Amino acid sequence: xxxxxxxxxxxxWAITLIAALAALPSIFAASGYDWPQTLPDPEVNLGLxxxxxxxxxxxxxxxxxxxxxxxxxxxxVRSLMANAEPRIRIGDVAxxxxxxxxxxxxxxxxDRAREDLMPLVxxxxxxxxxxxxxxxxxxxxxxxxxxxxxxAVSQAMESATEVVRKRIDALGTREPTIIRQGDTRIVVQVxxxxxxxxxxxxxxxxxxxxxKLVDQNALPSNVAAGIAPPGSQIFPYVEDSPFAGxxxxxxxxxxxxxxxLTGASAGVSPQNNENVVNIQFDTQGGAKFAKLTTENVxxxxxxxxxxxxxxxxxINEPILGGGAQISGSFTAESANQLAISLRSxxxxxxxxxxxxxxxxxxxGADSIRKGLLALMIGSIAVIVLMIASYGRFGVYSTIALFFxxxxxxxxMAVLNTTLTLPGIAGFVLTIGAAVDAxxxxxxxxxxxxxxGRRVIAAVENGYKEASRAxxxxxxxxxxxxxxxxxxxxxxxxxxxxxxxVGLFTSVFTAVILTRMWVAGWLxxxxxNDLNI
Amino acid sequence: MKLLKLVPDDTNIKFLxxxxxxxxxxxxxxxxxxxxxxxxxxxxxxxFAGGQEIRATFTQTEEAPIPELxxxxxxxxxxxxxxxxxxxxxxxxxxxxxxxxxxESDPEYAAEMTRQITDALRDGHPDVRIDxxxxxxxxVSGEFREDAVLALLAAMLAVAIYIWIRFEWQFGAGxxxxxxxxxxxxxxxxxxxxxxxxxxxxxxxxAIIGYSLNDTIVVYxxxxxxxxxxxxxxxxxxxxxxxxETLARTVMTxxxxxVALLPLLFIGPESLFGLVIAITMGLFIGTYSxxxxxxxxxxxxxxxxxxxxPEETEADKQERKARxxx
Numbered sequence: 001x002x003x004x005x006x007x008x009x010x011x012x013w014a015i016t017l018i019a020a021l022a023a024l025p026s027i028f029a030a031s032g033y034d035w036p037q038t039l040p041d042p043e044v045n046l047g048l049x050x051x052x053x054x055x056x057x058x059x060x061x062x063x064x065x066x067x068x069x070x071x072x073x074x075x076x077v078r079s080l081m082a083n084a085e086p087r088i089r090i091g092d093v094a095x096x097x098x099x100x101x102x103x104x105x106x107x108x109x110x111d112r113a114r115e116d117l118m119p120l121v122x123x124x125x126x127x128x129x130x131x132x133x134x135x136x137x138x139x140x141x142x143x144x145x146x147x148x149x150x151x152a153v154s155q156a157m158e159s160a161t162e163v164v165r166k167r168i169d170a171l172g173t174r175e176p177t178i179i180r181q182g183d184t185r186i187v188v189q190v191x192x193x194x195x196x197x198x199x200x201x202x203x204x205x206x207x208x209x210x211x212k213l214v215d216q217n218a219l220p221s222n223v224a225a226g227i228a229p230p231g232s233q234i235f236p237y238v239e240d241s242p243f244a245g246x247x248x249x250x251x252x253x254x255x256x257x258x259x260x261l262t263g264a265s266a267g268v269s270p271q272n273n274e275n276v277v278n279i280q281f282d283t284q285g286g287a288k289f290a291k292l293t294t295e296n297v298x299x300x301x302x303x304x305x306x307x308x309x310x311x312x313x314x315i316n317e318p319i320l321g322g323g324a325q326i327s328g329s330f331t332a333e334s335a336n337q338l339a340i341s342l343r344s345x346x347x348x349x350x351x352x353x354x355x356x357x358x359x360x361x362x363x364g365a366d367s368i369r370k371g372l373l374a375l376m377i378g379s380i381a382v383i384v385l386m387i388a389s390y391g392r393f394g395v396y397s398t399i400a401l402f403f404x405x406x407x408x409x410x411x412m413a414v415l416n417t418t419l420t421l422p423g424i425a426g427f428v429l430t431i432g433a434a435v436d437a438x439x440x441x442x443x444x445x446x447x448x449x450x451x452g453r454r455v456i457a458a459v460e461n462g463y464k465e466a467s468r469a470x471x472x473x474x475x476x477x478x479x480x481x482x483x484x485x486x487x488x489x490x491x492x493x494x495x496x497x498x499x500x501v502g503l504f505t506s507v508f509t510a511v512i513l514t515r516m517w518v519a520g521w522l523x524x525x526x527x528n529d530l531n532i
Numbered sequence: 533m534k535l536l537k538l539v540p541d542d543t544n545i546k547f548l549x550x551x552x553x554x555x556x557x558x559x560x561x562x563x564x565x566x567x568x569x570x571x572x573x574x575x576x577x578x579x580f581a582g583g584q585e586i587r588a589t590f591t592q593t594e595e596a597p598i599p600e601l602x603x604x605x606x607x608x609x610x611x612x613x614x615x616x617x618x619x620x621x622x623x624x625x626x627x628x629x630x631x632x633x634x635x636e637s638d639p640e641y642a643a644e645m646t647r648q649i650t651d652a653l654r655d656g657h658p659d660v661r662i663d664x665x666x667x668x669x670x671x672v673s674g675e676f677r678e679d680a681v682l683a684l685l686a687a688m689l690a691v692a693i694y695i696w697i698r699f700e701w702q703f704g705a706g707x708x709x710x711x712x713x714x715x716x717x718x719x720x721x722x723x724x725x726x727x728x729x730x731x732x733x734x735x736x737x738x739a740i741i742g743y744s745l746n747d748t749i750v751v752y753x754x755x756x757x758x759x760x761x762x763x764x765x766x767x768x769x770x771x772x773x774x775x776x777e778t779l780a781r782t783v784m785t786x787x788x789x790x791v792a793l794l795p796l797l798f799i800g801p802e803s804l805f806g807l808v809i810a811i812t813m814g815l816f817i818g819t820y821s822x823x824x825x826x827x828x829x830x831x832x833x834x835x836x837x838x839x840x841x842p843e844e845t846e847a848d849k850q851e852r853k854a855r856x857x858x
Contacts, residue, residue: 049803057672197643354669356642360662367801374800378792385788388536422735425807429739431792436746436785443781450541469753473746476694480687480745484738488683489676491731495738531535 002460002519012516016403019505022410030368042413046191047420047494048359050367053191057355058164058203060184064349065156066149070095073120073130073142075253077102080116088113092139101141113140127151153183156348161186164351166344167202186351196358206350207341209258209279209326210304211289213296214312218249238308240329248309250302256292257346260285264342266335267325275330277339278323286322294318303328305338306350371424382435390442391531396517397438400509404434407505408498415501420494430502433474437510440466446532455530456522463515470511474503538787539780548772551828558825562713565720572723575615577730578666580680582673583630584642585666586649587619592659596625604652605629610645617728621802624663626728627653631669642667680734684715687738691745699752700840702833707748710826714744714817718810727806736807740814743789747782747822754778755830756840763837771827786819 004012025041028034035041048055074095081088089105090113104110114132121142123129129148133141161180168176168188177189190199215232224247228234233252237243263280281289292301293315302312303326310328330338382401387394408430412419419427445462453461478500485496578585590596598616605614611629619626627649634641646665653660668676688711696704718737722729754774762770793815796808 059671200643353642353667355672356667357664358666359664367803370799370801371796371804374795374798377795377799381791381795382788385536385784385791389538389784391535421803421807422732424804425732425735425739425811428789428793428796428808428811429742432743432785432789433746435788435792436750436781439781439785439788440750443778443784446780447777465757469750472695472698472753473749476691476745476749477742479690479694480738480742483687483690484683486683487679487686489679489731491735492680492683492738495735499738499742 002456002515002522004516004519009516012512016407016509016513019410019414020403020406022414023406023408024410026409026413030372042410042416044409044413045416045418046368047418047423048189048191048357049421050419051191052359053189054196054199055355055357056188056196056200056203056353057181058186058188058351059354060153060157060160060186060349060351062149062153062184062349065153066098066144068348069144069149069152070098070100073100076120077117077142078253080120081113084112084116088116099141099143101135101139104138104140107138110134110137110140117142123148125151157184157186159345160347160349160351163345163347164188164203167340168199170340170344171199171202173199185354196356200353200356202337202340203351204353205337205341206306206347207258207338207344208306208346209342210255211258211292212250212252212255212302212304213292214300214302215249215251216299223247223249235302235304235307235309238305238310238328240334241309241311242329243309248302248312250304250309254292255301256285256288258285258342259346260288261342261345264339266330266332266339269325269327274327275332275335277326277330277335277342279326279342281322281324283322289322289324290318290320294320386435386438390438392521393438393442393445393514393518393532396514397435397442397510399517400438400514401431401434403513404431404502404505404509407509408502411501411505412498417497417501418494419498420491422491422495423498426495426498426502429477430499430506433477433503434506434510436473437466437470437506438514440470441511441514442532445530449530449532455527458530459518459522463511467511470507474507478503537780538783543776543779544772545776545779546772547775547823548768548828548831551768551824551831554824555828558713558821561720562716565716565723568720568723572726574719574723574729575726577728578628578668578673579731580673580677580729581630582668582670583628584645584668586627586646586653587663587665588625588627588650588653589621589661589663590623590625590657590659591661593623593657595622597657598625601625601627601653604656605649608648608652611649619728619802624802631667633670676731680731684734684737684741688712688741695749695752699756700835702830702835702839703752703756705833706826706829707745707752709829710744710748710821711741713821713825714740714814717817718814721813730806732807733810736810736814739811740818743811743814744818744821747785747818748826750781751775751778751822751827755827755835759835759837760840767831767835771830775823775827782819782822786815789815 022042025035026044029043074093077100078093081090088109090102091105092103094101104113117132117140121128121130121132127147128145131143131145133143135141157180161178164186165178168178168190173190173192175191177187179187181187188199188203190196215229218229218232222229223234226234226247228249231252232249234247234249236247237245258279260282261279262282265278267276267278268274269276296315297317298315300312300314303310305328310326313327383398386397390397408427441462444466445458448458448461481496481499481503484492485500488496596618598618602614602616605611605616605627610632612632613630615628617626618624629645629649631642631645646667650662653662688708691711692704692708695707715737718740722733751774754777755771758765758770758774765773790812793808793812796804797812800808
């Protein structure tokens with residue numbers, strides 16, 4: 001037990017020093033010094049509860065993705081059938097219960113229709129995206145597969161995360177953390193942000209921009225009552241519009257979406273000094289826009305943002321340059337915000353804030369200062385008590401504790417984990433475990449001496465007998481820590497991470513390191529008696 | 533140098549002589565705790581109840597004008613019945629309001645509510661500083677509740693299984709009961725004093741469980757050792773001996789932790805107060821439960837030395853008989 005060959009000592013020291021050194025950048029940062037830039041700088045992140053900032057949890061409705069997917073499918077099917085050679089005539093296109101169904105005018109077209117639909121049904125990936133069934137030889141029913149839907153939701157969330165990142169970057173905040181959580185959630189954490197309103201407004205805007213033709217045949221009384229003519233949809237005007245409270249019927253299909261933009265910027269219209277957003281389509285979008293405006297001169301089209309009509313200008317002449325100006329009773333701020341949203345792309349799904357936490361930065365800095373002071377006083381008291389009780393062994397224990405704290409910080413820094421308030425509870429518990437391990441060992445050595453064992457045997461037995469309880473206690477807590485990490489949510493995980501790391505280092509420093517030091521001392525000075 | 537000894541050598545305190553009264557008190561406390569939790573309930577923070585919490589400090593005022601705040605905030609539209617209480621120092625308050633169901637679908641609702649309340653606070657109190665806002669929807673708070681309960685139960689069960697494997701089933705059951713005891717009494721205290729029960733407190737309860745478990749295992753380890761050593765000893769005496777033998781360690785560890793915790797409690801950040809007070813209480817509850825619930829339960833569950841002595845094989849038996857005849 002007390003035999004430490006040189007190679008073993010070298011390893012133990014190497015592990016200890018590397019882990020402890022990794023803590024230095026964090027300590028430098030906490031005490032306000034700069035860490036040399038040429039050196040690697042793993043750092044423990046401070047949770048928002050300690051450092052101040054905003055935490056926002058966003059959630060998407062997967063049903064929305066499904067609905068959008070169905071709409072796209074309908075459009076694809078219509079254009080596929082219309083462009084087939086010769087054209088396949090279909091009717092009674094209906095979407096209900098998440099299915100798309102249509103009737104072939106001529107049942108002999110079934111095989112051709114099926115063949116044309118195959119690429120859509122099979123999708124581009126490895127999984128089949130839709131199930132195609134035929135009822136009565138003439139009605140084709142397309143049902144989304146579970147796998148296809150899940151992939152679509154997952155892709156939507158991935159691009160939503162990307163869009164969120166772009167928008168937050170546009171705000172110029174420092175070091176935001178944006179991660180997907182679960183199937184339909186995104187966590188956004190921005191340290192140091194005092195007022196999250198702007199951020200929330202920006203993330204709350206889906207920025208789905210659509211240009212759709214106004215259905216001029218709709219009866220105003222029907223529109224007011226919310227009854228749309230076949231093939232049309234009713235949209236309300238936005239709240240800030242002069243037409244707020246009224247609605248328009250627009251053609252459901254054949255519009256353009258503002259997805260293919262190369263740029264968007266806020267500006268002021270030279271004609272009437274109104275705030276506007278200038279957008280620039282890419283080549284493909286520009287061509288579509290030119291076609292739409294050419295074919296519909298002198299008809300009004302509605303500019304729709306997130307399901308609300310911004311304005312419905314008349315198309316006076318074909319717009320061929322690929323650029324357009326959107327007016328819609330903007331303020332300078334809302335025009336700028338829309339420009340940011342459009343530049344970063346539309347969110348493929350609406351995101352709702354379901355949890356929000358903000359901690360003022362003053363509070364964070366104050367907490368850290370007070371916490372460090374309290375820890376310092378506590379540490380000194382512990383050191384005094386340990387050395388007064390166990391003499392030389394107490395000194396070893398204290399040095400081990402010191403390395404223990406450094407190692408926990410160092411490992412957390414390398415693993416890039418975050419220290420939160422609950423994490424501090426974990427810290428307290430592991431330090432407690434380390435202290436207890438030392439106390440157990442030292443008390444046991446004392447006991448073995450009392451029973452009359454010789455020095456070496458007493459130390460050896462002390463470590464051996466105490467280790468059993470130490471390992472059992474730490475493994476038990478370790479198991480608890482792992483389960484807490486697996487099942488718990490945010491704060492509980494913050495606790496569990498520190499606990500799991502800390503139990504390792506506690507056992508390592510309190511049992512293994514001190515034993516190495518005690519063994520070295522015994523070998524060198526061969527004492528006849530122990531002052532313990 | 534004369535070293536400090538907190539506990540004299542060879543103590544022989546008859547801890548287990550009074551095991552019945554203490555155990556009955558423990559059980560009564562547990563029943564009382566659950567009674568409180570079930571009738572009076574816990575003062576759930578927004579983490580578990582959903583809603584919105586605004587924390588503010590009156591930087592130039594000694595004591596926050598809580599009654600006045602209660603009046604101004606209650607008068608605001610849609611606020612309902614706000615919970616306004618001290619939070620940490622005397623000039624710090626937390627204001628908690630519930631969010632109506634409409635808030636779930638209207639993203640602006642919660643933000644508007646915050647604006648309303650903070651404006652009302654700043655109005656007439658120029659020294660007020662908003663320290664933080666938490667807004668948790670009912671959906672998320674429900675998940676937090678489920679996760680917390682699930683995590684706690686899973687961890688406790690796994691721990692009991694490990695102890696059962698390393699020791700004996702009686703020890704696993706005893707440790708589980710002691711943990712249940714500690715959690716119950718902590719919950720009872722939170723219910724009695726109506727301290728705010730948040731996710732942070734769950735972290736504190738976890739720390740209490742961890743500490744209590746550590747303590748229980750140290751005592752159990754000594755019992756296991758003594759069961760092997762003194763096979764004929766009367767079980768209550770053996771438990772008493774084990775507790776006495778580990779007494780110096782128990783006192784020393786508890787005291788060391790206490791001197792580390794007290795500065796955190798008195799001069800540490802206010803935000804840590806709830807956490808630290810819970811851990812400090814847990815220190816006492818955990819030590820107590822290791823001695824008065826975890827240990828005596830072994831007597832009632834009938835632990836014997838045989839549990840740790842290897843079964844006598846046929847060969848051993850022959851040998852013993854042969855020796856006996858010789």
